[in-house]
Amino acid sequence: MVQQRLLALLNPYRRLRRGQAVLAEKVCEAFFESRVLAAQWPAGAGKTLAVLLGALEAGAPKIIYLARTHSQFQAPLREARALFNSGVLVPTVALVNKRDFCLLSKDPSIGYSEFLKLCRAKRSAGLCPFSKSPTLPERFSILDENSLREMGLLKRACPFRIAWSLLSRARLIIASYPYFFDPELLKYFVDRSGVNLGETLLVIDEAHNLPRQISEVSRRVLGEQTLVQARRELARIGLKGVAEVSSAARVIDCLLALLRKYSRGQSDVRIESVELGGAETFSREFIALAALYERETGALSSLWRVAEFLSSVERMGPEHLLYVTSREGERQFHLVLVNPARVARKVFESVRSSVLVSATLPPREYLVATLGLDEKQLDIVMYPYLLEGRAQVTVARGVSSRYSGRDENTFRLYGSLIDRIYTRAVAEREAARVLVVFPSYSFLMNVYPHIRSQPKIRERPDTHLEELIEKIRGLRSFLLLVVAWGKFSEGVELRSLGRNLVNTVIVAGLPVPEPSLENATFMKRLRDYLGDEEKAWELTFLYPALFRVVQAIGRGLRSEEDTVQAFILDERVLEKGQSYLESMGFLINVVEAEDLLRDRAGS
Structure with a gap:
């Protein structure tokens, strides 16, 4: 009864929807007992609010809400605003990538890695007008992408840096899957955010997508056009690095030959790493040559993409798939993780408790097999009402x-x-x-x-x-x-x-x-x-x-x-x-x- 009254006090609307109290209590219990809760809750039944109410009832000091796309940020943002308007302050930061936050005009034709290099170069040269350290607000309520960009304009500071500076003070952080399920991004998050994962409740919306999205996050692609452009860049470097250029040229020729050999049909073809002939060990040489090319020409180099792909191939294990495809209209290498449990298990073990919510929850054996969950720690709750002909x-x-x-x-x-x-x-x-x-x-x-x-x-x-x-x-x-x-x-x-x-x-x-x-x-x-x-x-x-x-x-x-x-x-x-x-x-x-x-x- 006390818990029901507490939920009623926290609820920003006139009444709880059917089933919301049930889900909120299960979330609260999962946090107290450090368990994983998987909840199948239909669309329109208020599962987002129920999860947040349960987290607040449990006193979770940090709630990290992960969604597949930025469009799906709207539900937790809406409920955080409703709580704020009813007098319940849940300081919230919505985290997007640096390019989406950037206040300068951006070239849509360049990839994200190239954008990051340009960003660093502009900041180092003092050419970014938003590079000063921001003065942070003492208190804040709901900071979504637009409000952070407005704050950046007002303070002449980078919205991305403002967002990251406020993460330690936010109670609710909304982000997309890669921030936790890309191992490099997760390390960056842990090192830079000041967030203690051991006291964090991790919420994963539309969790039926998670295994495939982990594989998608891991994907690395190297296309024929990039390799051809990289070969031209080596020719422009000329005699400034004769040995390195010759070795790199042989690597690119090897990769192009493999692409042309295996992409003659319509099917994707698996490639064993031994067929690369040791090409994957040359990533450091390509990094040095990319830097040399950019110093000589002042232009962005495609050699970086080759280096990044080869570095990923060098680190791949038996749970990765390397293959050639031409289905996208271009011959490409793809490297992808086909065992998402390898990544997911470490994430779930690092946080205090997790809640996986979806209107279409996969069977228990699928969750255990694809996410590496401990079956003894996994609780499943189903929406207790039928749609009744709706x-x-x-x-x-x-x-x-x-x-x-x-x-x-x-x-x-x-x-x-x-x-x-x-x-x-x-x-x-x-x-x-x-x-x-x-x-x-x-x-x-x-x-x-x-x-x-x-x-x-x-x-x-x-x-x-x-x-x-x-x-x-x-x-x-x-x-x-x-x-x-x-x-x-x-x-x-x-x-x-x-x-x-x-x-x-x-x-x-x-x-x-x-x-x-x-x-x-x-x-x-x-x-x-x-x-x-x-x-x-x-x-x-x-x-x-x-x-x-x-x-x-x-x-x-x-x-x-x-x-x-x-x-x-x-x-x-x-x-x-x-x-x-x-x-x-x-x-x-x-x-x-x-x-x-x-x-x-x-x-």
Whole structure:
């Protein structure tokens, strides 16, 4: 009873939502007992606030909230502001990278490493007008990216340095996954932030993404264009470092030969490190040559990228995959960690307690296998209530987006189905605000010309959440086209003035991960760990697709009052996914795709 009263006092809203007190208590217990809590909580049930209330109830001195993308910072920032407005001060800093914080104009064509080198050079030469040490505020409330940039302009100081200077005084730090799951960034964080991880509660939002995101954070890429440019730079250095230049040229020639040898087909090809012929040991020589080239020319050198890649290859172990691909339109080497538990285990052991939250929590064995969690320390809590019919889901039989069957007829069929559903929604509702989620950007672009309905607004690689909301907020009806593996199909609020902007969701194809060399290698590791090939396949391909479907439908359920009508245009979900969707509380209705086109879905 005392705990209930404390939660009521902390709660910034009129009342707690159903289940929030349960989750808050579990978070509090996990912190007291130094355990890992995994919580499956549906979209719109207030899980972010519940986690923060539980952390405050436990007296956690530091809460680090990790999200996959910057767009997903909005939920913890919103709840921190609500707490502040109700009289509960939780000093908060949102941490983004140095380029996003930078107040100077930036060249979008250069990579992040090149940007950091330019930043250091400008500061060393006294050319950055924001390089002075900032005078920090005595007290602060909520410092997001925009407010930190405004503070930087006001104080003529770097917002990145201001943010890092305030981390030790913040109670809530919001950041993206790499700050903790890139070992080099984590070391930088521990050394520079003044944060004691042993007293920290680590919160991981959309935790079903974490294993794959750890692998993505580890990824190092070296492309043919970079190697060709590096070869030209060696020629410009000429006789100033004859031995080093000759050795480096041989290394680049070796790498180019491997790229051309293994990228003739369409498949990715695994490379054993022995095939590099010792090239990976030359990273120091490339660093010296890059510095020499920049001194001689005053231009940024591509040799740095070669050096960084070779250094990563030199440190790789048996849990890494090195391969050649040409799927991105360029021959490339990729180096990626295929055992994320190697990194994750150390993170979870370093903090006092962790909370993994998701509307689509993976099975226990997946969390243990991919994140290296101690099964005895892992508690799982499920949302205790069903959706009670708030999500009506229609699955279309007779249509599929499987890779092997995609052609122009497939794209035309999807366009016609989307048009028919939209036309019907406009006729039946006062406003048809339709989110259409595609399995990939290329699939979206192939279907796009066949969608005749207007207005249709699509996600682009450089689209920001704010501009997306600005485009649709004044529209009575619209089609908003996004990608399942993109930024806007999960973990974000498509809301304006307290109103959800989505009331219909179309999943235009089951977003099954592609059957790539990486996924095959990941599945093999799971199979070896679990001793069950079918289960390993489901965890690698089926469940990630179902998670994306549920997350997409959840964009229409952002409060307890919301209802959503959803359509899944892919019959494969009926094979093994229907029972999972029904267990989430969705009411499933199966119709023929032809009946949808003839408008007999409800008959």
